[in-house]
Amino acid sequence: MDNLTMIAVASIITAGVTIAVGCIGPALGEGRAVSTALSSLAQQPDAAPTITRTLFVGLAMIESTAIYCFVVSMILIFANPFWNYIIAHAAGK
Amino acid sequence: MHLSSDEVIFWQAGFIKLNGTIVTTWLLMLILTIGAKLITRNLAQNNAEISRWQSLLEVIVTLLKQQIAEVGLKQPQKYLGFLGTLFLFIATANLLTIFPIYEPPTGSLSTTLALALAVFIAVPLFGIQEQGLTGFLKTYLEPTAIMLPFNLISELSRTFALSVRLFGNMMSGSMILAILLIITPFVFPIVMTLLGLLTGMVQAYIFTILATVYIAAAAEICDLKTDN
């Protein structure tokens, strides 16, 4: 198992772990937010437009964290800087 | 199998290239413009003569205006051009995924980044237009001067999040569809397409609402000041 293969394995495993762990927090947060929003909607149906809009904005904010994880995993797979570095190094050799 | 339509290149001359994303976007622009042109060519004035297409457009425009106004912007007509186009473009691009060969331009990070950059540019422009250059710049020092770097970082990161959110959703949607077509070619892709349609509409709404909120946040300080 040379360096290239090790980097590939590490990158792929890390990407998977990143997206898996990074989704847990936002998922919990979004679940809480949605449940609270639903009970608020049940209590005040008149305020439905405001609650819905605020919920979406809030969900988008929470989701940003998951998106960062997603971006990191994407970078690890498709644009891994070490991968490029090792390739360039190996070519230089 | 490719990740986005950027990789489908029809014609290239050095730096300039004509890929699938740009072509699809042109197609979308054509559809939107010609549709609008055809419907608004002869608008009826009398209530009884309004066609269903005209009422559809009126409902869309009125709804957009109403949503913009509800977020807190005083003159919805002024922002309708930018925010409305944002919504219509993303929604159309996402809804057309029901056609088999079609690949949404919003599934390409280049397009979503372009849209997020448009928002990133539009927010200061509208802010300056509303409350002047100094007034707008003061909003970066809002709670205290120490918050200036954080405000700037938030400005950049939210633009980035905006683009990646839309890209991730649309890309994952088409990706799941492609994988499902290989594994289970019947029934399940349709369900996922339906889910993709819902996600696409929700994402269009979220993108527009977030842009509206950002613009409102940039333009709202003036109102607070005058109120005080």
Next chain:
Amino acid sequence: MLIDWFTVAAQLLNFVILIALLKRFLYQPILQALDAREHRISAELSEADAKKQQAQAEYEQFCQKNQEFDLQRAELFKTASEEAKTERQRLLTEARIEADNLRSQRQQALAQEVEVLMTSLTRQIQTEVFAITRQVLTDLADVNLENQMIAVFMEKLRSSDPEIVSVLKNTATPLLLRTAFTLSEAQQLEIQQTIAKIAGSEIELQLTTEAKLISGIELSSVGQKIVWTLADYLGNVENNLKNLLQQHIDVDKPEKHPTEFSKRAAEDVS
């Protein structure tokens, strides 16, 4: 690499172009149409409001007029009914008065008729009774009655009534003695003696018979006479009877108050 910077630039440009196109072809016409319609609707609404107000004003005017008309009508009706009432009263009064007049006239006429009838009947009865009486007396008169009459006459003479005495004394001419029957010699003598005794001197007697006197005797001088006849007697009775009848008719006349009827009529009206 996920981001192709040329595509980003191209998409940005595309987006700006799309904004311009949609502004030109979608938002402007639609918003203008909406505004125009809104204006038209608001204009129509205001027009409708104006019309409504006008209609309201007209309705109020109409109501007022109607009320006035009702009032006028009620007033007119009241006046008319009052007039009719007074007219009715007047007519009733007139009719009553007329009826009263008519009745009194009729009563008068009736009374007159009754009187006339009564009078004529009385007269007739009188006449008939007396005629019968006369007839009967004439038929029944006989010497005895004559005698009796003469006796009574003589008695009367003898009673020495100062009037009779003065008449007999002052008479110069012969006395005329009329009787219904021919007096007998004795009777003539007796009368002559009695007269003479009263007058204190012999007085000549002229004797005549007249059936009209009905068993009576009449002694007449110039302008003066002493009579004792049934005819005279009957004449007296007849006169008395006439007077009595006249009184009776006068009393029998019905006397009703003419005001009684009008009073009752007034109660009916009220």
